[in-house]
Amino acid sequence: MAETSETLLLRAPLSGVLLPLAAVPDPVFADGMFGDGLGIDPLSDTVVAPCDGIVVHLAATGHALTLQAPCGAQVLVHVGVDTVLLRGEGFAPCVAQGDAVRQGDALIRFDLDRVARQARSLVTVMALANGNAFTVAGRTDALRAEAGRTVVLKVRAVAGAASAASAGAAAPACQADGTGPAALRRTVTLACAGGLHARPAARARAAMQGLDATVALHYGGRHASLASLVALLALAAGEGATVELVASGRDASAALEAVARELQRTAAGEEQAAPAAGAAPASVGTSALTGTSGELPPGCIGGVAAAPGIAIGVLHWWREATPEPHEAGQGMEAERAALRAALAAVDARLAHDSEAASARGARAEAGIFAMHRALLEDPALLGAADTLIDAGKSAGFAWREATGAEAAVLSAMADRRAAERAADLLDLGKRVLRALAGNAAADVSVDMPTVMPTDADGQPVVLAADEFTPSDLTGLDCDRVAALAMVRGGPTSHAAIIARQLGIPCLVALGSALERLPDGTPVIVDGDNARLHASPDAHLLAAVASAVRLRTQRRQADLHAAHAAATTRDGVRIEVAANIGSVDDARNAVAHGADAVGLLRTELLFLHGDAAPAAADHTAACQAIAEALGGRSAIVRTLDIGGDKDAAWLRLPAEDNPALGLRGVRLAQVRPQLLDEQLRGLLAVRARAPLRILLPMVSEVGELLHWRARIRALAAAAGHDADADAQIEVGVMIEVPAAALLADQLAEHADFFSIGTNDLTQYTLAMDRCQPELAARMDALHPAVLRMIAATTEGAARHGRWVGVCGALAGDPLAVPVLLGLGVTELSVDAGLVPGIKARVRTLSLADCRQRAAGLLQLPSAAAVRDACRHYWPA
Structure with missing residues (x-):
């Protein structure tokens, strides 16, 4: 936006994310009552002058000021929402009212952490106070701004504004000093919290819009017209001040009443402000949405x-729209042929859907469709259906009965995985019935x-x-x-x-x-x-x-900055890595700015295969991923099959409680060759950056020592240097409470820890993380879980080891300051979350996180921890 003699370019007064005015969490600003402008979610703590000008108003509390540019435009900068209630705490003005400033000069410095903790929002407004004479003629398309550098608004004088003002001055109306015809007067006491600041001034002016009247306010020997917001603010009338209103014009009485009502509104009478946009992790984070103390709002x-x-x-x-099949068939051969044709059509569609899901990186979805294809070939299902067809039933009726009977058996089993297979069978039954109805192409998909x-x-x-x-x-x-x-x-x-x-x-x-x-x-x-x-x-x-x-x-703004380091405001770099399960995931992680791979779930590479992977399979898969990472390091978790992850080729024995059974390194008890093959494969990978090995479900030091020795032996057999054990980093996944409590012992022999908060939470709280009825209570911010994390970081610190988190808690922006405060230095999240988590880290002070995190361990519940986090570190 180029500046001309007729325009004024306003630069960003703060660095941060730019917001439309409608997104400002205050209806007075959001609805444009004060004037047109924009919002900024700040990432810096110094307000600088957006243009040259004179400071015509400086709030006594230091949270807001107005500049008048040489062209006459009056520009308000208002830091945060409800910050007047802080009564100046955390604000340090750098100028005085009446000072002349140059564009870029420091105007106000404020304590970002302190204000963020105490104010309703940090979103800062820059708006035109005299919008009757000037208008916003252009806006930047940028998502982020740099203080004093980014041009964000172009302002132009309104044609004829000066003459209109002159005409208004000549009209027989009440003057600002209270003289003039038919003046009505009324004395009121300011009840609005903080006195006559920007919000009540704007509301008072808005209250008389549409009325044929002029109103002036007298206070302390000075007076100001309600037509001028800057003049009203400059009166500095505080809460409880007694002011005199003077009105004239045809609607003077109504205007006087409307303005008085606004100025006497108490805090209890304030209208509900719009929610603070973006407050809380991936949540709007407002009482309007969530209610208070877990209470559900009406409706x-x-x-x-x-x-x-x-x-x-x-x-x-x-x-x-699942067709209802006829029971009677049209002959055994015809019905068998119809069933085989429908099965083939469904299989083709599932193959197409699985390939499409894989192409867009949706491996879990692709795996579901692949598993459904396998069910189609189940000889027991086909045999049961054929038996019914031989008895004279239709193909549709026979298939529905066969899948329904098998699903009923599975549903009655205690094993959760069996119940899930029941739902898959019923879904498959619907697909085949649709295909039999003659709409295989359209009805099999939505x-x-x-x-x-x-x-x-x-x-x-x-x-x-x-x-x-x-x-x-x-x-x-x-x-x-x-x-x-x-x-x-x-x-x-x-x-x-x-x-x-x-x-x-x-x-x-x-x-x-x-x-x-x-x-x-x-x-x-x-x-x-x-x-x-x-x-x-x-x-x-x-x-x-x-x-x-x-x-x-x-x-969009976070993605733009995703490839920059995640450094806290006090200069500490935090590694933000990605959790992946394929080479496509690795490419996606790089594209989203991941510093490394914090968790490679190797079981996902082979979960839907036909046979157990050999060493060469592991080498090929991990080599491709290492190359896709372009020199970034990766933590490779050994196969973690069992619990809620099953592989047909593994044929594990049935378990009453698989979550507590043969999982992770415990698989070696029944299939020792499985982990040996994987370790051989990993030792053969040639990577430009460290390829670290992570052992899941370790619960005592003996297990770690066993696997370190096994890695050393396999490395020697492969011809590695005798020092190979020292070169290969081996870490422990902290997901069992025993491992967290023995972290100091494990840290003596482990190179690092990675905390899996999903399992650590379910084991600590004794709640199955796959149980729908308990899902709402499975919160990793529970103080008991946080104490496990604290025990881990404290144990690691005794031996100089670093600790990362690869569980879902690392991707919760509300939890990030807690984890950093407890000593975590690496966060590994789904690739799509990397930009947002990096942005979150950049807003935090590590010293502040450390100071406050310990106190959270003393709170009684996860809900209490979340409430405290929202207060300490608004998102």
Whole structure:
């Protein structure tokens, strides 16, 4: 934006993320009552002059000031929301009222941490105070700004404003000094918290819009017209001050009443401000959405979050269209041929869907479809169906009965994995029935135009069902479906996995309250706080829409800066790595700015194979990943199969409680060759950066010593130097409470620790992390889990070892300051989260995190920890 003699270029007064004015969490600013401008979520602590000018107003509390540029434009800079209530604490003005300043000069310095902890929001506003005479003629498209450098607004004088002002001055109206015809007077006491600051001044002016009247305010021997916000602010009338209002004009009485009402509004009478956009991790983070103390607001349905995010849409019930087969067949040969043709059609479609999912990096989704293909070939199912066909039944009836009977057997089993296979069988049954009905191409996948409403306004849809299956979601139109909502289901269901991979918010276990909502109900799906808001009011809709827009802008800004280091404000670098499971994941991690790979889940490379991987398979897979990383280091976890991860080729013995059974390094008890082959394969990889080995499910020092010795022996057999053990870094995955409590012993022999918070939480709290009914209570910020993390970092520190976190907690922005404060120096998250976590680290002071983290261990619950985190470190 080039400057001309007719325009004024305003540069960013702070470094930070740029926001539209509508996203500012204060309706007075967001609705433009004060004037046009923009918001900045600050990353710096010094306000600089956006242009040359005179300081015509400086708040006594130091949180705001107004510059008047040579052209006459008056520019307000207001740091944070409700910061007037801090009464100057944390603010240090660098100028005085009446000072002349140059663009870039320091105006106000403030304690970023202190203000962030005490104020409702740090979002800072820059707005035109005299918008009647000047207008914003241009805006930057940038997402981030650098203080004093980035031009963010272009301001131009309004044509004829000067003459209009002159005409107004000549009119027979009340003058600012109270003289003039028909003046009405009224004395009021300022009840607004903080006195006559920007918000009440703007509201008072807005209150008389549309009335034929002029109003002036007298205080302390001075006076100001309500037409001039700067003049009102310069009166410096504090809370409890007695002021005189003078009004004239045809509507003088009404104007006097309206202005007086605004100035006498108490804090209790304040309107609810819009939510602080982007506050809290992936959550809007406001009482308007979440309620207080876990209490559900009116019209809110609680459920379980299966996929994060926030979305607004119109509820549309999914009406399943599975054909009802005839029982009687048309002859044994014809029915057998029809079944084989339908099975072939479904298999082809599943192969296509699996390849498409793999191509976009959705390995979990691809694995689901691959597993469904394997079920199609199950001889027991085919045999049962053929027996019914031989008895005169139709192919559809026979297949439905065969899959239904097998699903009933699996559902009755205590093993959770068996129950999940039951759901897969029923889903497969629907696919084949659709194919038998003659619509293999269209009905096997979701034909969205036939199941979606055709709203003229094109509103996004929240798709609801009793429970979705993978076939329901194949081909889902993500441009039209904003979120998913289910009456039943769990967060580990295959439908939930697909929703997460598609990036669609998903709620499950919403119960009968969801069933009572009719088609067309406007809803907000809050996948971060596990709530659905039915028929929200206009205020909540506007607040959430603003938060969603802000999230999009922040994601773009974070991605732009993703390849820069994540360094705290006091200069400590934190490594932000990625969790991956394939070479495609590795490329995605690099693209998203990951510093390294903090967890390579090697079991995902081979989970759906036909046979156990040999050493050469491990070498080939890990070599390709190492090359894709372009010189970045990687932590390679040895096969962690068992529990909720099963491989057909492994044939583990049945276990009543697989989560406590043959998992991780314990597999060597029944399949020692399996881990030996993997270690041989890893030792053969040639990488430009360290390839570290991570051992899962270690619970005592003897296990670690055994595997270190085994690695040394295998390295020697492969011809490595005798010093190979010293060159190969071996770490322990801290996921068993015993390992956390023995961290000081383990650290003597381990090179590093990586904390798996998902399993550590379930074992510490004795809650199955795959149990839907307990999902809402499975919070890794529970003080007991935090004490396990603290024990780990303290034990590691005794031997100079570093500690990372590779569990889901590392990707929770609210938890990041806690982890850093407890001594964690590496965070490993899903690749898509890397930019946001890096941005979060850059806002933090490590010294502050350390000071506050220890106190969180004394709190009584995870909810209390989260509340404290929101207060200490607003996101």
